[in-house]
Amino acid sequence: MTAATAATIGYAGSARLRWIELAPWLLAAAIYFFAPTYLPLGSYVLIMILFALSLDLILGYGGIVTLGHSAYFGFGAYVAGVFAIRVTGDPLLGLAVAAVSAGLLGLATGAVILRTHGLALLMLTLAITSILFEVANKWTTVTGGTDGLHSVPIEPILGMFRFDMFGKVAFLYCVVVVAACWWLVRTIVHSPFGVALAGTRENDVRMHAIGAPVYRRRLAAYTISTSLAGTAGALLTQTTQFAGLSVLGVELSGEVLVMLVLGGVRRIYGAFVGPGVYIVAKDYLAKQSPEYWYLGIGILLILIVMFARGGILGLLDRGLARLKRVRT
Amino acid sequence: MSGLALETRALCKTFGGLTVAANIEFRLEPGARHALIGPNGAGKTTFVNMLTGRLAPSSGRILLGGEDVTGLAPEARVKRGLGRTFQINTLFRDMSVLDNVALGVAERLGIAGRMWRAASAYREVRDEAMELLARLGLADDAGVRVLDLPYGKQRLVEILIALGLKPKVLLLDEPAAGVPSLESERILEVLDSLPGDIAILIIEHDMDVVFRFAKRITVLVQGEVLCEGTPSEIAADRRVHEVYLGERQHG
């Protein structure tokens, strides 16, 4: 954690919005008006930003290492799809149902797995995402199995805004939802709950010794996080009208983890920078040869762990600190 | 004997065939300055862990302020006024000194679970934490990360966190342990200045600290209470000398 971020979180910090925090939304506006061919990609980036934010909440701030977060993303995606096909295509209702369902799944699984820690916990998160993958794979009548859910019927938002083929409405929809969730995460991180969550990460024993209900707090954070992950999954289904097995499984969990670490864990904006850089780079580079892309990502990940634990934002901070030292 | 801050009755703990605590009868008066001493392996830490609730006794009862807390979880005992420090610094190392103390204050005030306003908006928490810091002379270090502090100051933060809970009973586990002698005088001053209404039990090896600080001493040997009394009584007791001399011959 750097001096800059440390200063805003905590009892001596300041939660006031700084100008630079609006940068992602200004960039989004710029893309909308000046680069409309990138809107579908932009929507996908926004969705992964939300997914990464949800992971940062429990991994970065809560200190719970999980490889199973795709379970909730995928669950939200499938719930949104099945809901649209079988009940109603209203996107806002579908989004709410998916968010609540993912949160309930998170509450149920979290209540069980948060009683463990370390390898057992990691193992259980893997087991959960594997279970969901198996269910989605075999329950073809509901999930479409390996084919997935196609042509999910999504109605216009609020009856007025139909999803157009240029992706404009979808993009704005994602911007609004992700912005709302971002604000939620930011508020939580700056709140007393957020500081206490950091405490459970920093020193679990001490938190117990000051009378904190550690398990309950972790469970609350986990539930919020899974609900956000499910929201991201639902957005994907609604904007692409498709939900397939790729929204579940260990590989996706690994990929979102890479995106978050690339940007920088525990910085809120690492969850913006990471997916942005990763997805844009992948879009350009992986077209030629996907194998070289994964090779590069693997090597990059190893280098990050060895030399740049704070990711891109961490490197920026270090660079800025060095500049300041040069000036004074 | 009501009105005791802390009491144990016939407290026992066995691990399989090994008895680490045998029938410990212990009484702590309100406002006490009580020391628990004994050779290594005497079971002092086990006793403290039973008092705080980290370890369940095999039999016996623990009463906090007259209330039976034997079955209660550590968090519940903290809420009833029991605070402790750890022998090895157990701090939130990557967080500021202020936040370390503020966490405990916030828990006590019941606001630590709030999500909707910024932590910095809860002025009362920050002010109370700053006041505690000032009392121990750490006000200037409020924004410093704990892991950047020298070890002696970290030990002080350890005590501060416990004070932030406004405990009625405070268990100090070797507060001067590991502190270089230059800085340990500071800690002793702090111990002297602790509020008179808190009942304090200190576990110590350093006899200078014990004799300076304690008004009553309990000697624990192999899980049993050997004797209890004022410092001069203990200093004169031959059995205590044997226990310590014997250990020094071996060690």
Add this chain to the structure above:
Amino acid sequence: MDAFLASLFSIAFHGLAYGMILYAISVGLSVTMGLMGFVNLAHGVFAMAGGYLMYTAMDRLGLPWLPALVVACIVVALASMVLERLLYARLYKAGELEQVLFTIGLIFVAVALARLAYGTLPLAAPLPDYMKGQTEVFGRSFPTYRVVVIAVSAVLTAILWFGVERTRWGAMVRAAVDNRAMAQAVGINTGVLFTLTFALGSGLAAFGGALGADLIAITPTYPFEQLVYFLVVVAIGGLGTLRGPFLGALFIGIGDTACKYWVPEFGAFFIFVATMAILLWRPQGLLGRAQ
């Protein structure tokens, strides 16, 4: 009734073969995780490498079956020693997240290299003629190769258990697993111990991967797909033990085979649910030590 009994035997047999392979691969993981406290998610990479290298040895170099297997194991073991000294050793003191990230990075690299070198299709495991066909065991007919798998794995397991329990090296490993600081204090060179143990574990994984290519197909995404099974075996059995993963491997091997046979619509669902139940009842595993 006779058909049911026949299916029971079949499940037991095939489950045992699968379980033995899982054991061979996972035992190294259990020991190194218990010894070094390192979350090595990339362990499947060594198994996959064993499979690919054996194929290359037979296909491109023309080696017969057994020498190819041995060469593959040795090459993987040596390569793992290099990896351990250069990379793994730097992260022994690092946090869980760093270890997870590092090993995921390794998996990505290995998966990419495998795709580049061998393409995306599963490998066809080449078998020598005398291992094809069927053999009679207890009056029933089973594929010869699977009998070989069980027999060879059993022998290797026996050697391993004997080796760890009777040799000095084994005693040092057990001491270091039990209490690393103490082991160092009595003069055990834990660095060398780690490297050798890591090499052995990786070599065993390569053995399991190569021998078991018939049971667990060798594909480039092998380390991702099989990761959960290896970890389940280790987690259920208990870290740092030899017998623990054996129980875990038999449980998964026979359980998974039974489920795929009797309730194929559910696939591995019950195995995972059972894993969760066991880990919640005993988070340290069946034979692990309570923390």
